[in-house]
Amino acid sequence: MNDLExxxxxxxxxxxxxxxxxxxxxxxxxLFDQVADYLDAYGLTPAKMNxxxxxxxxxxxxxxxxxxxxxxxxxxxxxxxxxxDKLEREGLITRGGMAGDKRVKLIRVTAKASHLLDRAxxxxxxxxxxxxxxxxxxxQKILSAMLQRLVQALKAP
Amino acid sequence: MNDLExxxxxxxxxxxxxxxxxxxxxxxxxLFDQVADYLDAYGLTPAKMNxxxxxxxxxxxxxxxxxxxxxxxxxxxxxxxxxxDKLEREGLITRGGMAGDKRVKLIRVTAKASHLLDRAxxxxxxxxxxxxxxxxxxxQKILSAMLQRLVQALKAP
DNA sequence: ATATAATGATTGATAAGTCAACTATTTTAT
DNA sequence: ATAAAATAGTTGACTTATCAATCATTATAT
Numbered sequence: 001m002n003d004l005e006x007x008x009x010x011x012x013x014x015x016x017x018x019x020x021x022x023x024x025x026x027x028x029x030x031l032f033d034q035v036a037d038y039l040d041a042y043g044l045t046p047a048k049m050n051x052x053x054x055x056x057x058x059x060x061x062x063x064x065x066x067x068x069x070x071x072x073x074x075x076x077x078x079x080x081x082x083x084x085d086k087l088e089r090e091g092l093i094t095r096g097g098m099a100g101d102k103r104v105k106l107i108r109v110t111a112k113a114s115h116l117l118d119r120a121x122x123x124x125x126x127x128x129x130x131x132x133x134x135x136x137x138x139x140q141k142i143l144s145a146m147l148q149r150l151v152q153a154l155k156a157p
Numbered sequence: 158m159n160d161l162e163x164x165x166x167x168x169x170x171x172x173x174x175x176x177x178x179x180x181x182x183x184x185x186x187x188l189f190d191q192v193a194d195y196l197d198a199y200g201l202t203p204a205k206m207n208x209x210x211x212x213x214x215x216x217x218x219x220x221x222x223x224x225x226x227x228x229x230x231x232x233x234x235x236x237x238x239x240x241x242d243k244l245e246r247e248g249l250i251t252r253g254g255m256a257g258d259k260r261v262k263l264i265r266v267t268a269k270a271s272h273l274l275d276r277a278x279x280x281x282x283x284x285x286x287x288x289x290x291x292x293x294x295x296x297q298k299i300l301s302a303m304l305q306r307l308v309q310a311l312k313a314p
Numbered sequence: 315a316t317a318t319a320a321t322g323a324t325t326g327a328t329a330a331g332t333c334a335a336c337t338a339t340t341t342t343a344t
Numbered sequence: 345a346t347a348a349a350a351t352a353g354t355t356g357a358c359t360t361a362t363c364a365a366t367c368a369t370t371a372t373a374t
Contacts, residue, residue, distance in 0.1 A: 016289075016294060016297035016298045016300070016301045017285055017286040017288075017289035018282065018285060018286065019297075019301040020289050020292075020297050020301045020304060021188065021285045021288075021289060023300070023301050023307075023308060024181065024185055024188065025189075026231070026304070026308045027307045027308055027311065028181055028182065028185040029231050030307075030308065030311035031178065031181065031307075034311065045359095045360090047360085047361095065322075065323095067321085067322060074183070074186050074187070076361075076362065076363085077324085078323085078324075078325080078361080078363080078364095079360080079361055079362070080323085081323060081324055081325085082324090082325095082360080083360090085324095101321095101322085101369075101370070102322095102368075102369060103323070103368065103370070104321095104322060104323085104369095105322080125175065128174055128175060128178045129174040131174075131178075131307070131310070131311060132173075132177050132178060132307075133174065134306055134307055134310040135177075135303055135306065135307065137173060140173035140174055140177050141173045142299065142303075143180070143300070143303050144176040144180050146180075146292055146296060146299075146300050147177060147180030147181060147183070147184050148176075148180055149291055149292065150180075150184045150187075150188075150289075150291055150292065151180060151183045151184055151187065153291040154187035154188060154191065154288060155187065202330090204330080204331095222352075222353095223352070223353065224351085224352065224353085233331075233332065234353065234354085235331080235332070235333080235334095235354075235355080236331050236332070237353085238353065238355085239354095239355095240331095243330095258339080258340070258351095258352085259338080259339060259352095260339045260340070260351065260353070261339095261351095261352060261353085262352080262353070
């Protein structure tokens with residue numbers, strides 16, 4: 001018996017939309033767990049890692065507002081507040097004010113976070129790349145293109 | 158600027174493993190939210206829907222133990238208990254004993270749940286299929302095959 | 315100019331999931 | 345036959361995420 005058939009999906013009957021969907025759910029869940037396991041040794045979670053990476057790569061010197069970070073990551077505003085609360089407590093980010101708009105808080109990664117990312121990043125990438133290497137580079141390219149098309153369409157409406 | 162570049166992934170440089178991974182995360186998140194929105198009108202969540210579908214399709218007359226349901230769905234035992242607590246309170250499942258092993262509880266869907274699934278299922282599938290129809294049937298077939306290969310590999314170790 | 319609306323961020327209440335420890339039962343090993 | 349290990353399920357403490365409501369600040373409309 002196949003994983004997908006458990007959901008009532010009739011495999012091999014041309015229902016590739018359903019198959020793809022459940023394949024996506026299973027792949028995501030398994031991959032996410034594997035990445036979370038790796039990051040645990042660094043006191044990080046996938047969410048924290050992504051936030052730090054976005055701030056580091058998008059924020060530069062001046063930093064990034066919480067809204068902007070949230071937009072990149074599909075993270076809600078309130079969740080962003082609490083995520084940053086934790087990162088701030090751990091000394092990994094700072095919240096500074098923005099000249100000209102007192103509502104905005106500009107987030108920057110600290111030196112401590114930068115070093116942590118330097119240590120955690122290679123293994124993090126290796127974890128992901130090893131997992132994906134089940135597929136040939138050509139297939140990965142095809143997969144990536146398909147997923148980008150799906151993302152574009154899903155974000156549109 | 159591209160979504161993936163936000164994470165520091167250099168798009169177009171051959172890093173298709175990373176691209177695929179973040180594509181997977183974004184696709185899953187967007188798709189999951191859309192499905193959750195649809196199910197909300199029926200008082201269901203994706204987790205509840207999946208559990209009910211598995212019991213209905215795998216359990217048949219005699220029902221299914223909680224462990225077995227959990228195995229199909231990658232849901233931990235304690236989470237399964239709480240999920241079923243809710244479904245039981247809502248009158249959607251029953252927990253019966255198993256002859257021969259008093260530890261096991263056999264879960265069955267009620268008539269109420271069966272009717273609910275009959276009503277919710279078509280739109281649920283339509284939501285999924287419409288989203289996936291951004292890709293041609295041929296592409297969906299390829300995507301599905303790739304994801305199944307990933308799932309197999311990720312479950313192995 | 316001033317009232318109204320919109321925006322960025324935070325908070326309280328709540329939902330949902332996880333881990334570790336626990337109970338009850340069954341299996342296995344000696 | 346009995347002690348030890350394994351299994352099914354539950355529970356408590358904790359973490360994470362979400363929604364709706366709120367506060368402070370800025371933008372817009374008349």
